[in-house]
Amino acid sequence: MRYSVAIFILLFLLCGCSSSSVREQYSLKLKEFPIDCGSLIKSIEVDRLGDAEFSSEVMQVDENMVKVNIRFNLKGDTVKQNDWQVRIKPAFKPVFNWAPHLTPTVNNIIDQHVFRSPALIATDQQQGIVIIPDLDILSKSGKNRWYMDMDAENNILSLGMSASKISDHVLYERQPGAVYEGGIVEYGFYIIKYSEKQELANPFRLPLQFMWNKWGHDRLVKLSSEDFEPYVKYAYNWAFNTWKESVWQEFTLNGRKVGAPVFIVNTTQSPNYPGEVNEREFRSIWNQAWFSSLRSASGLFRYARRTADKTLLEKANLTKELALSFPMKDGFFYGLVGTDMCEVEIDGKKYNRSKGWDHYFWGNSNRNPFTWDAKQSPFHILDMSWTALLMLRWHEELEKDERLLTYAETYARALLGVQYENGYFPGWLDVETLKPTEFLNDSPESSMSVTFLLKLYEITGKEEYKEAALKGMNAVKSVISEGRWEDFETYWSCCRIGTPDYIGKKVARNNMYKQCNFSMFWTAEALLECYRITNDDEYLKLGQRVLDELLMTQASWQPPYIYVNGVGGFGVMNADGEWNDSRGSLFSELILQYGKLLNIPEYKERGLCALKTAFEMMYCPQNPEAKQQWEKVWPFFNKEDYGFTMENYGHGGSTSPEGEGMGEFTIYDWGNGAASEAYNRILDKFGADVLR
Incomplete structure (x- = not known):
C-alpha cells in the first residue's frame, strides 16, 4: 500500500x-x-x-x-x-x-x-x-x-x-x-x-533477518573450499618463508626446543621496507583470549596433516611444546613469554629492539585494570580457561597427547577452588597471592570457564566439572536480559571510554551498558554446549538470543564509504569503530553450528561471510580493493608481502579512498594465522560441502 x-x-x-x-x-x-x-x-x-x-x-x-x-x-x-x-x-x-x-x-x-x-x-x-x-x-x-x-x-x-x-x-x-x-x-x-x-x-531476530535478506544475501558471493586455499597458502608462506626472519621464533627452554610465530610485527619489518626495523611492542608469544599461539598452531597442524607437510607439522608441534612449557603456580599458569627490550640508536634515530630469547620472562596479558607491565600482570582466568580448552580440543581432535589432558585438568582443579558460591569465576588473580582482584568477578567472562569444564567433563566423565559448569552458566544468565556484556576488552583495550566509571553501570542516556561482543561469543558458545550436554531447550533459546545480539555487530550490507568488502565483517563494541575485525574467524564456526542445528540458512551465509571477511584485510591479489588500499598507504609492498593481514579496518572511526583505516601491523594469532586456523578447523569438522 x-x-x-x-x-x-x-x-x-x-x-x-x-x-x-x-x-x-x-x-x-x-x-x-x-x-x-x-x-x-x-x-x-x-x-x-x-x-x-x-x-x-x-x-x-x-x-x-x-x-x-x-x-x-x-x-x-x-x-x-x-x-x-x-x-x-x-x-x-x-x-x-x-x-x-x-x-x-x-x-x-x-x-x-x-x-x-x-x-x-x-x-x-x-x-x-x-x-x-x-x-x-x-x-x-x-x-x-x-x-x-x-x-x-x-x-x-x-x-x-x-x-x-x-x-x-x-x-x-x-x-x-x-x-x-x-x-x-x-x-x-x-x-x-x-x-x-x-x-x-x-x-534481534526479526531485524537481522530483514537486513540480511534485503542487503546481505544478494551480495553473498558463493564460496567454495578452493576459494579459501590461496589465502591459507599466503598466510603460511608469509609467516614461515618471506617474513620468516621477523615472524618465526625458535629457541630452547630448559632443554626443550620450542617455537611459534611472534605476537606482532609491523610494516618496518617487511623485507621490502627501505628503513630500519622498529618493533611495535615487546617481542613475545601469547596464549591469551585474543592472541593464542596454540589456537593458530592447531590450524597449522590440520593443514600440515592434510597436505603431508612435515616441516609445518614440526612447527605446529613446537608451539604445542611451548604451551606445555608455561610454568604453573598452584595450578594456575602464565599467559605469555616475552623478551626484554632495548633502544638502539642509528644515525641519530632511536629504534625499539629485542634483546633476544636469552633474555626471556614469563608474564600475563597487560590488557588489564592494574598494570601495563606484563611481568607484573595478574593471572587472567579467561585466558587460562581458553588455553586449557584448546589443549583439550587438541587432545580430542588432533592427537592423544596425555600431557595436554593432565595440564588442563591440573588447572581445572585449581579453577574449581576459586569459583564463587554464586557460580561466577573471578576475573583476575593476584600473581603472588592468587587472591581474586577487584574487577569483573561477576562477568560473562565466566562463560569461557563453563565451556572448558563441560569439555573436560565429556572427556573424563567427572560430574564435578559438569556441576561447576552449569552453576557458572546459571550465574551468567542474569547478564543476558540486561545486556551487561562486560569483559577485559570492553574497558582495558584501546577503547578506554568509561574506564572505570561505567563498570557495572548503565549509560543512563542510552539505558545500555558499554558492551563488547567477545563476551557474547563466549556465552553463546557456552549455552550451546550446555544444550548439547543436557538437551534442555532453554539453553538453546537463550543461546540463539545471545548469538543474534552478537550478529547485530556484524555488517549486513556494503556501505559505499567502506573501501574494502565489508559484508559479514564484525565490529567489536558499542564505543569503537572497527570493520572486518579478525574475531570473525573465531565466530564463524559457532554461527555455522547454530545454523546447522536450527536449520537457518541465514546463519550459514553469515558464518561463511564472517570467515571470508577474516581474510579480507590480507594483502594479496585475491583482495583487489584491499590490495589497492594497502599500496596507497605502503607503496613498497610487493609479492613478498602477500599474506600481511591487518586485524581490522577503519579502527579509528573513519575511512577514505586514499587508504585511511588500513593500519600498519599484523598479529599472526589474531589475523592471518587465526583466520587460517578457522578455515582448517571448519573444513575438518563440516567438510567441504559447507563451503559450497
Whole structure:
C-alpha cells in the first residue's frame, strides 16, 4: 500500500526561549499509517530542511512493518543546516533499549561509520518497536552523513543528518557545517512493531533477518573450499618463508626446543621496507583470549596433516611444546613469554629492539585494570580457561597427547577452588597471592570457564566439572536480559571510554551498558554446549538470543564509504569503530553450528561471510580493493608481502579512498594465522560441502 501522508507545520515559538531552541517541524499522522502504529508510537516529528518543499510516503512492507520515505525538494537552492532530525517517541516506557553505539551526552550521535546492522530497539514486556535506516537511500546520499541516537531518558529515538567529529576512541559528536546541494534530498526508515512473546524474548531476530535478506544475501558471493586455499597458502608462506626472519621464533627452554610465530610485527619489518626495523611492542608469544599461539598452531597442524607437510607439522608441534612449557603456580599458569627490550640508536634515530630469547620472562596479558607491565600482570582466568580448552580440543581432535589432558585438568582443579558460591569465576588473580582482584568477578567472562569444564567433563566423565559448569552458566544468565556484556576488552583495550566509571553501570542516556561482543561469543558458545550436554531447550533459546545480539555487530550490507568488502565483517563494541575485525574467524564456526542445528540458512551465509571477511584485510591479489588500499598507504609492498593481514579496518572511526583505516601491523594469532586456523578447523569438522 502506498499513499501520501498529510502533514502540517508545527512551529514552536515558546515565550522567553532563544531562537536556537526553536525547531520548525512536520508531524506524521500515525492514524493514517497502513498498520496500527499509534498504539506503540506517540509521535513522529520531522525537522524542516531550510524552506524546501516537503513530502512523505508510507508503504506497508508486511503486517508488522512499514517503510517511511521523506523527500525535500531544494530545487536550485543550497541549504546550510547544522542538524536535521526525525524524532520518534514511543507510546510506552521501554525497559530494554538497544543501539549500535553509545551516545552518553546530547552532543553525541551514532555516525553512519558504525552502521553495520543499524537499528534502534525499544521494548517492554508487552510490546516493542525497531527503527532501521533505509540503507538503499543512504547508499545514494553522497556527502550527507546520516546518524542515529537513542535518548532513553526522554524516550526518543532519533535519526538524522549532520556533520560529525570523532571524540575519544571512539565516540562521535555532531558538528556544524552540513551543506545540502540543490535538488532532491531523501531520507527513509523502516518501523517494525512487536507484540508477540517470541519477538520480545529475542528482539534481534526479526531485524537481522530483514537486513540480511534485503542487503546481505544478494551480495553473498558463493564460496567454495578452493576459494579459501590461496589465502591459507599466503598466510603460511608469509609467516614461515618471506617474513620468516621477523615472524618465526625458535629457541630452547630448559632443554626443550620450542617455537611459534611472534605476537606482532609491523610494516618496518617487511623485507621490502627501505628503513630500519622498529618493533611495535615487546617481542613475545601469547596464549591469551585474543592472541593464542596454540589456537593458530592447531590450524597449522590440520593443514600440515592434510597436505603431508612435515616441516609445518614440526612447527605446529613446537608451539604445542611451548604451551606445555608455561610454568604453573598452584595450578594456575602464565599467559605469555616475552623478551626484554632495548633502544638502539642509528644515525641519530632511536629504534625499539629485542634483546633476544636469552633474555626471556614469563608474564600475563597487560590488557588489564592494574598494570601495563606484563611481568607484573595478574593471572587472567579467561585466558587460562581458553588455553586449557584448546589443549583439550587438541587432545580430542588432533592427537592423544596425555600431557595436554593432565595440564588442563591440573588447572581445572585449581579453577574449581576459586569459583564463587554464586557460580561466577573471578576475573583476575593476584600473581603472588592468587587472591581474586577487584574487577569483573561477576562477568560473562565466566562463560569461557563453563565451556572448558563441560569439555573436560565429556572427556573424563567427572560430574564435578559438569556441576561447576552449569552453576557458572546459571550465574551468567542474569547478564543476558540486561545486556551487561562486560569483559577485559570492553574497558582495558584501546577503547578506554568509561574506564572505570561505567563498570557495572548503565549509560543512563542510552539505558545500555558499554558492551563488547567477545563476551557474547563466549556465552553463546557456552549455552550451546550446555544444550548439547543436557538437551534442555532453554539453553538453546537463550543461546540463539545471545548469538543474534552478537550478529547485530556484524555488517549486513556494503556501505559505499567502506573501501574494502565489508559484508559479514564484525565490529567489536558499542564505543569503537572497527570493520572486518579478525574475531570473525573465531565466530564463524559457532554461527555455522547454530545454523546447522536450527536449520537457518541465514546463519550459514553469515558464518561463511564472517570467515571470508577474516581474510579480507590480507594483502594479496585475491583482495583487489584491499590490495589497492594497502599500496596507497605502503607503496613498497610487493609479492613478498602477500599474506600481511591487518586485524581490522577503519579502527579509528573513519575511512577514505586514499587508504585511511588500513593500519600498519599484523598479529599472526589474531589475523592471518587465526583466520587460517578457522578455515582448517571448519573444513575438518563440516567438510567441504559447507563451503559450497
